[in-house]
Amino acid sequence: MTSDNEIIRRSWDNPAVFAEMYDRHATTVYRYAARRAGIDTADDIMAETFLVAFERRNRFDSAFESALPWLLGIATVLIRKNRGAEARFLRAMVASGPPATVVENHDDRLDATLAIRDMAGAIRRLPARDRDALLLYAWGDLDYEGVALALNIPVGTVRSRLNRARRVLRLSAGITPAKEVDRGRTSTAPIIR
Amino acid sequence: MDELQQLRSFGNDVADPSIDAVGRGRRALVERIAAQPAIARPNPRKRIALFSGVSALAAGALVATLVFTNVLGLAGWRGGADAAAASALSEAAAAAIETSDPVVGPGQYLKVDTEAVFSGGGQNADWENFAYLGTQNSQLYIPADHSDDWVLVTEPRAAIKVFGEGFEEEAQEAARATFDKEEISRAPYGGFDNSKPRDWRLDDLPRDPQRLLNYVYRVTAGHGVSADGQAFDFISTTLRTGVVPAELRAALYRAVAGIPGVEITDEAATLNGRTGIAFGREEKDGFLHEIIIDPDTGLLIGERTVQLVDSKLVPVFAGEVTGWTAVTTTVVDEAPAGGSLCGNGGEPLNGLGSGQCTDPNRPRTD
Numbered sequence: 001m002t003s004d005n006e007i008i009r010r011s012w013d014n015p016a017v018f019a020e021m022y023d024r025h026a027t028t029v030y031r032y033a034a035r036r037a038g039i040d041t042a043d044d045i046m047a048e049t050f051l052v053a054f055e056r057r058n059r060f061d062s063a064f065e066s067a068l069p070w071l072l073g074i075a076t077v078l079i080r081k082n083r084g085a086e087a088r089f090l091r092a093m094v095a096s097g098p099p100a101t102v103v104e105n106h107d108d109r110l111d112a113t114l115a116i117r118d119m120a121g122a123i124r125r126l127p128a129r130d131r132d133a134l135l136l137y138a139w140g141d142l143d144y145e146g147v148a149l150a151l152n153i154p155v156g157t158v159r160s161r162l163n164r165a166r167r168v169l170r171l172s173a174g175i176t177p178a179k180e181v182d183r184g185r186t187s188t189a190p191i192i193r
Numbered sequence: 194m195d196e197l198q199q200l201r202s203f204g205n206d207v208a209d210p211s212i213d214a215v216g217r218g219r220r221a222l223v224e225r226i227a228a229q230p231a232i233a234r235p236n237p238r239k240r241i242a243l244f245s246g247v248s249a250l251a252a253g254a255l256v257a258t259l260v261f262t263n264v265l266g267l268a269g270w271r272g273g274a275d276a277a278a279a280s281a282l283s284e285a286a287a288a289a290i291e292t293s294d295p296v297v298g299p300g301q302y303l304k305v306d307t308e309a310v311f312s313g314g315g316q317n318a319d320w321e322n323f324a325y326l327g328t329q330n331s332q333l334y335i336p337a338d339h340s341d342d343w344v345l346v347t348e349p350r351a352a353i354k355v356f357g358e359g360f361e362e363e364a365q366e367a368a369r370a371t372f373d374k375e376e377i378s379r380a381p382y383g384g385f386d387n388s389k390p391r392d393w394r395l396d397d398l399p400r401d402p403q404r405l406l407n408y409v410y411r412v413t414a415g416h417g418v419s420a421d422g423q424a425f426d427f428i429s430t431t432l433r434t435g436v437v438p439a440e441l442r443a444a445l446y447r448a449v450a451g452i453p454g455v456e457i458t459d460e461a462a463t464l465n466g467r468t469g470i471a472f473g474r475e476e477k478d479g480f481l482h483e484i485i486i487d488p489d490t491g492l493l494i495g496e497r498t499v500q501l502v503d504s505k506l507v508p509v510f511a512g513e514v515t516g517w518t519a520v521t522t523t524v525v526d527e528a529p530a531g532g533s534l535c536g537n538g539g540e541p542l543n544g545l546g547s548g549q550c551t552d553p554n555r556p557r558t559d
Contacts, residue, residue, distance in 0.1 A: 002426060002430075003311075005311070005313065006311060006312070006516065009312055009313065009314050009324075010478055010479070010480065012314065012322075012504065012506055012507070013479055013500075013502060013504050013505070013506075014478050014479045014502075015226045015229050016226055016418070016477075016478070017418055017478045018222070018226060019219065019222060019223055019226065020416065020417060020418075022218065022219055022222050023219075023415070023416055026210070026215055026218060026219070027209050027210060027215075030209070030210040030214070030215075031207055031209070034207045034208075034210075035203070035207055039207070039208070042210070043210065043211075043214040043217070043218070046210060046214065046215075046218050047214075047217065047218035047221050047222070050218065050221075050222045051221060051222060051225050054222060054225060054226060054229075058314065058315075058316060058322055058506060059315075059316050060315075061315055061367065061370070062313040062314050062315060062367070063313060063315075063327070063350075063367050063368060063369075063370040063372070064370075116199065116200075116203045119196070119199065119200060119203075134200075138197055138200045138201050139200075139201070166196055166197065169196040169197075169200065170195075170196045
């Protein structure tokens with residue numbers, strides 16, 4: 001199959017071929033957005049992501065074959081702009097747990113459901129930049145390099161943001177750190193950006 | 194369960210978007226695209242119809258209303274390749290069957306040497322567009338026993354042609370970004386980068402050319418610029434893996450003969466020092482897509498893409514070859530030593546579920 005970067009490169013001259021990006025990645029973008037901001041907002045994020053991507057198609061760094069980190073990066077910016085929706089979604093989760101439709105009715109999941117309520121609170125209080133890195137990694141299923149591309153930051157920065165965010169989550173979910181000793185202060189204070 | 198696994202478990206089964214939402218989003222995109230004047234102007238000498246954005250949707254609708262099978266499908270409905278191309282493809286297929294495949298003995302490797310050039314582009318800090326042709330060469334060693342280590346050598350990349358003056362540095366940097374060293378990866382079953390075993394699923398492909406072409410139309414329906422173009426793309430992508438056995442290669446050549454719009458585009462096309470016949474199809478995306486076959490042996494030499502319109506953003510003009518892949522398959526006794534599952538020094542993300550590799554020390558070039 002022709003790689004994403006080739007198609008985007010071709011779309012410089014022939015915009016119509018860009019529709020292929022939608023066919024390939026719309027579902028993944030939707031699922032990421034749905035997990036972050038709920039399914040109502042996800043429809044719009046999905047559609048808007050590709051409109052923005054299309055307008056910026058000649059800024060895509062075509063040395064990278066997959067366009068997914070770039071697209072999820074755009075979706076992340078849109079979710080951030082729509083901060084209200086994400087905050088509402090997280091608050092609802094803290095109040096009543098994750099929506100029943102997205103969690104299997106399964107004993108193993110019960111613990112997770114309880115923990116996710118605690119986590120949702122912690123995620124909401126994370127600085128936006130740490131939250132973006134964490135959720136691109138966990139829910140966008142990108143690797144460090146993918147997160148770096150999506151957020152346009154160096155890989156080292158991704159690592160430190162993820163470490164920080166995971167430490168906060170561990171504390172919130174009551175997971176005792178296996179080895180790591182917490183040094184210095186943990187930033188659980190809300191930081192509004 | 195650690196905190197990441199817990200986080201990942203949440204929403205693992207979040208539903209896919211509704212068909213309605215997907216359709217709405219796609220329509221919005223297609224409308225936006227249509228509102229944008231095409232950047233390229235068709236070259237009057239090679240006039241081609243510009244893709245309207247509707248045909249892929251139409252193909253999608255076709256999938257919804259027609260039941261495809263390998264027996265009953267699109268193949269042959271609207272004719273096929275032009276007569277000269279069909280006859281040359283048939284001869285190439287016959288030659289392919291006569292030429293026996295190399296046999297990989299115990300302890301030996303099938304070596305697939307791929308020399309590829311792709312076209313890249315970007316913007317510099319001043320928002321100026323540039324384009325280049327970059328290399329993407331690799332050698333894959335497949336052991337006789339697939340449970341042994343497969344070895345993949347990825348060469349450093351480089352820009353070999355830059356379009357426009359003054360962008361050499363940017364182009365080199367863009368081409369090399371994260372691919373500036375030779376990388377050796379090894380993994381049983383070809384599961385490089387902690388991925389699933391490599392499987393080209395060639396066994397799924399019917400060996401009867403008509404059924405094969407129906408199969409190809411069926412699995413590619415709804416994608417790409419046109420059904421015929423996508424079928425051609427599927428076949429050339431399959432061929433360029435370099436691992437297609439002679440009998441299937443012959444069937445694929447005969448299937449190409451059933452694709453409308455395919456013609457002989459170059460009687461003597463040279464790629465990487467080997468000369469063969471180019472069979473090509475002018476696609477509505479503004480490119481001529483070709484496969485090049487050695488008529489004497491029926492071996493695939495490679496594939497090539499030629500731009501048919503002048504770019505407006507960058508000085509790339511109609512007739513420019515904007516990409517090619519040359520594939521050579523041989524049997525060798527040894528594979529390079531060294532490397533790891535994830536290439537030089539990269540490590541698998543240990544059981545955290547992403548199934549990917551990371552190299553924490555890999556520098557970024559931004």
